[in-house]
Amino acid sequence: MVVDPVCKKEVDEKTALGGKARFWGKVFFFCDKKCRATFQRDPQKFVSKEDAEKEPGYDPRMFIGDM
Numbered sequence: 001m002v003v004d005p006v007c008k009k010e011v012d013e014k015t016a017l018g019g020k021a022r023f024w025g026k027v028f029f030f031c032d033k034k035c036r037a038t039f040q041r042d043p044q045k046f047v048s049k050e051d052a053e054k055e056p057g058y059d060p061r062m063f064i065g066d067m
């Protein structure tokens with residue numbers, strides 16, 4: 001299980017209804033499309049740079065992308 005960064009609910013990666021989005025090289029999963037849209041409007045509100053930098057896949061050039 002992972003945590004939806006927007007509403008902080010637990011989401012199963014395999015069945016995430018909101019799909020997933022990539023930000024700074026990390027993949028996030030969402031409980032529904034509304035959460036994903038909220039995240040994609042302003043991802044930096046939900047992910048701190050310090051946390052992102054700890055991720056092995058961190059890449060600031062990879063700002064955001066649909067998956």
Ligand SMILES: [Zn+2]
Binds near residue numbers: 031
């Ligand atoms: Zn959510």
